[in-house]
Amino acid sequence: MTEREHYEAVVVGAGPGGAAAAAALARNDVETLVLERGVEAGSKNVSGGLLYAEESAPYTMDDLFAGFREAATERPVTDYYLHNLAGDRVETFDITDLHEHDTEWSDAVLRRKMDSWLAERVHELTRETGGGLLTDVRVNGLLREEGEIVGVTCDELDPIEADFVVAADGVNSELARDAGLMDWEEPEEWFQGVKAVVDMPEGAIDDRFGLDGEAGEAHLFSGDLFEGVRGGGFLYTNEDTLSIGTVFHLDSLVAEEAEPHELLDALLTHPLLARWLDDGYEELEYAAKLVPDSKKVAHPSPHEGRLVLVGDAGGQMQAQGPIIKGMNHAVTAGALAGEAFTEARSRNDPDAAGDLYERKLRDEGVMKKLRPPRYRAVRALAEHGPVTGALDAVLESPVGRFGVRALGDRFETLYGSPFLSMMVPDTRTPYVTLPTVIAEELGERIGGENDVTPPDLADRIGDLTYDVDVGNPHIEVVDDSFAVSGDAVTACPVSARDFGGGCYREETVRTNGEERTVVSLDTQPCVECGTCAIVADTDWEHPRGGKGVEFRQG
Amino acid sequence: MNTIVLTKGVPDFREGQVSFDEDGHLERGETPTVMNPNDEHALEAALQTKVRQGGTVSVMSMGPPGYGDVLREAMESVYADDLYLLSDREMAAADTWATAITIATALEGMDPSPDLVFAGFKTADGETGHTGPQTCWAYGMPIVTHVVSLEIDPDEERLRAKRLVEGDIAEIETVETSLPAFVVADPEFEPSYRRAEHRLRHRDLREETRERAANYEEHMTVWDHTDLNLDPDYIGLDGSPTVVSSVDPIPKAPAEREATMVDPESDEEMRQVFEEMAPLAGGE
Structure with missing residues (x-):
């Protein structure tokens, strides 16, 4: 068997948080591999979307990527x-x-345009460190050795070892859940x-x-x-x-x-x-x-071993009254995570990166914005x-x-x-x-x-555009009784009562003289939002790399 | 690792491209030439070798000067370093035997000599599947056919392949051979890039190749029979023992039902359709 691949840093997800983290790492000569599950960065991403650059933030998108506003925003x-x-x-x-x-x-901003532009810059930056950015690769979990996180596992690649893993894999982060940091x-x-x-x-x-x-x-x-x-x-x-x-x-x-x-x-x-x-x-x-x-969910201590959570994966989305800020916090957090690892490495103590990241989030005022004491x-x-x-x-x-x-x-x-x-x-x-x-x-x-x-x-x-992974549905209903999983029929944005073309449907099944109301699931129209993972009893995963819905606007 | 892929230009048999005359004979002048579809798998196998083991890939074909486009297409998909076109009136109308002699001679002329030669599983026009194995025989190296996956150990100079036994997907055997070797990729061939570094190198090569493919003629070497020091009596039509005694057009399958064309925009014609269908709907 050939040796396992190793990179100093693996960044999972090429949204704004992942891009910021990768740029900060690469600029500090950290060998960085970025893994994105979409066919192109931005193809899995949706936001409102307003991107803020805050005066009080230590990093903004145009600090990290010259020419960003001219090329990538609306x-x-x-x-x-x-x-x-x-x-x-x-x-x-x-x-x-x-x-x-x-x-x-x-x-x-529109995310397909923005994220794909960022991904090109990120690939150039990270390639120089010996890493780079790959699309169509779904990271499906954490690689552990003797209980410690030592890297990531993927659908499309053999396990990869890393000294630092940045989970910037979005609101339905499989890494954050694997680490027990989010539910x-x-x-x-x-x-x-x-x-x-x-x-x-x-x-x-x-x-x-x-x-x-x-x-x-x-x-x-x-x-x-x-x-x-x-x-x-x-x-x-x-x-x-x-x-x-x-x-x-x-x-x-x-x-x-x-x-x-x-x-x-x-x-x-x-x-x-x-x-x-x-x-x-x-x-x-x-x-x-x-x-x-x-x-409620911004993790006050968003790290575990070599893993740190950035952006939506760490619940870093501020919705306070009429103010809605998410991407800017992901950018700041990503860059701070990159900074934290660079400092920890220079002190010959890379495992301290998580604690340093947490401290930076607090010292830079990010956590106070995300979880306002008032x-x-x-x-x-x-x-x-x-x-x-x-x-x-x-x-x-x-x-x-x-x-x-x-x-x-x-x-x-x-x-x-x-x-x-x-x-x-x-x-x-x-x-x-x-x-x-x-x-x-x-x-x-x-x-x-x-x-x-x-x-x-x-x-x-x-x-919508889909590349359906035929015969390999990424969501399975665990308890299909209507009482437990029926909320998905209305709450799922691509399902509705009395609509046969969506993901979730209400069905009446008669067996042995008994009548049960159940929900049935067809994942083909799924937009991968994660709603049903919360309101129904499911086994929920993202589709394999490149499969599932492909947003053109985002 | 020096790799050569053999490819052939064939008539584009896809609907809308191919043209036949009234007797059912192919109209070669009216039908565009494309790369033999099965060669795609040979290119994938060669590309896997280049991405994973490094080295160079050359693409070689025998045919008229117009095959340049086919070679450019091959260069784009295999990120080839250079192209070789064996092109000469004396080589024309060759059967598989004469073609094999010509290509094997060209392979012998390669410097450095190839470690791996890839070919596709039979061409879309002749469909003999002979040229690859005959070329291999004429050149003299081990051959593995119907290959569906491939691992190379460059240090041990060995190749390990999974191949379909009797071309059947239900039965797969694993074989090993020394290099240099000749590999015929099956249409079921699946390239495998399980390491991030492979996929990153793949991406680098794609970007590098874009410029090269735009100026592919600068990377193309054309050899005629004098360059290869071949006797015209042993190549082309004169060197081909195969005699085509006659060609029978494939009879069209007889239509069992009669078709009537209806314009869906025409109310009158659509009414007729409904009138004819109405009795059927009534169970008659």
């Missing part, structure tokens, strides 16, 4: 609005000040986002948003349009397309038995959207992803059921409504406060009740008919 966001909706009443707040707080720049147990710890990338006729974005070809806008939507599900909508302007999506707390989505694609449609067909969309609506891609709620302070009270109910009742009462009217314009200022945004509780109040009352009391009726006809779920799935 429009910079120069104006940011929050729309409170109740029926056809809308009250719009300008929250650009909040958006610009601690922001050096912020660009809309898929609690729906409250996750959001689910779905997104449509919408093609726009030439010049339409500038005309309809009043832009000059360079600048861009971001819009958030909350209120009564999402059937009471806790969450909201977003719209970002790309160069020639729009990213329009919705993000909801997964537990709320499950509790309301809401269909994610229908909630997206509720946004797309809202009268407010008629100012930007018309009957020529053309959807390029429907996509979905899970989003970790860093307030949120934890108010959470105990504000997310307490009876308190929430009382708050909602007061807000909706004449007294509360009077208060909202009295505060009036000052709400805009309050919403623009970075201090307050860090303690917004995850309840119905800020997502649904307050915006609805604000819109009802302060908002104006908007005219205009929305002529958008969104494609149905079958067409959305039909427009």
Whole structure:
């Protein structure tokens, strides 16, 4: 038998976190191998997506990759609005000040374009160290010797040894789970986002948003349009397309038995959207992803032996009030991980890299952003059921409504406060009740008919590109009883009640005179978001390298 | 490791490319020439050797000067270092015997001499499967046919291959031989790159080759019979013992059903379809 391959560092996943880690490692002459499971970097990736560069961050994407913004991003966001909706009443707040707080720049991005551009740079950088970047390789677990992590195992390659393993393998990180650092147990710890990338006729974005070809806008939507599900909508302007999506707390989505694609449609067909969309609506891609709620799951000590977690894999996704920041934290964390290993190696103690990484996350203020102490302070009270109910009742009462009217314009200022945004509780109040009352009391009726006809779920799935691993499904239902796994039928973004073309279906089976309601699974339409891993009882893995869904926009 | 791949240009038999006359004879002038599809597997095997063991890969073919395109295609897929085209009017119309003599002589002229020669499993036009083994016999080295996977031990100068017994996928044997050797890759051949370094080198070679393939003519050597010091009486048509006594066109399979073309845009024609189908739907 030939000797095992060895690299100083193996980075799993070529998203922004993996790219940053690999660049930081390679620039310090660490022999670095990057393994990406997609056919191209970005083909498995979805984000909203706004990429921030924070003034307070030690690393930003354009620090690490010269020419990044010119080549790999869409429009910079120069104006940011929050729309409170109740029926056809809308009250719009300008929250650009909040958006610009601690922001050096912020660009809309599409992940296929961005990640594939990054991957080219990363390959050039890492190849010089003797490593490089490979696509179509799925890392399926940790290589251990006598209980210690010594590398990774892959579907396509023989086991590889490494002194340092960076798990930047996304929200459904198989390495984080293999190491016991993350689990898929609690729906409250996750959001689910779905997104449509919408093609726009030439010049339409500038005309309809009043832009000059360079600048861009971001819009958030909350209120009564999402059937009471806790969450909201977003719209970002790309160069020639729009990213329009919705993000909801997964537990709320499950509790309301809401269909994610229908909630997206509720946004797309809202009268407010008629100012930007018309009957020529053309959807390029429907996509979905899970989003970790860093307030609850950002791992305070994201390492184990030679393994460190970066980005979504470590729950490093900050969703706090209207502020949604994920990729920037992944970039910072990735670069800090690279720094940590370089320092540990120079001290001849590479195994100390994990502790150093944890310390850097804390010293650079990353962990404080991901797990704000102020949120934890108010959470105990504000997310307490009876308190929430009382708050909602007061807000909706004449007294509360009077208060909202009295505060009036000052709400805009309050919403623009970075201090307050860090303690917004995850309840119905800020997502649904307050915006609805604000819109009802302060908002104006908007005219205009929305002529958008969104494609149905079958067409959305039909427009996606798949390379199906025939006969080798990557998800198996462990307990197929409807009571245990039935939530997947509605919560899965590519499944729906009474829809036969999705992943999960409700079925009635009669055996020996007994009747059971079960769920059946067909993984062919799967978009690999991971929702069913949490809401159903499954054995969940990613497909083999290059197999499964391939996003063109992301 | 010096590797040579033999390839051949053949008529493109794919639907829409190939052209036959009224008697069912191939219209060679109307049909484009492409690389013999089975040679793809020989190229994959040679590429695996180059990626895993290093060294050079040369591609060799015998045919008219227009075969340059076929060789360029081969260069792109095997990341070849150089190309050899044996091309001469005296070589034309050769049967497998005369072809084997010609190629074996060219192989003998290679410096350094090859460690491995790869060929595909029969060509799409002649379908004899003779040329590879005959060339090997004429050159004089061990041959392994129907190879589906390959491991080379360069230090021991040995080759270990899995091959289909009697060309049957159900029965696979493992054989070993010394180098140099001749390998015929089966269509079931699967290259194997289980090490990251292999895949990284593969990527490097692909990038290197792009430029070379754009200027492939600079890397192509053309040899005629004088370069190979071959007697015209022993090559080409004159050197071919095979006599084609007659050629029978393959009869078209008789149609069992009658087809009627219907324009789906025409309401009148579509109505006729429904009228004809209605009794069938009624169980008649």
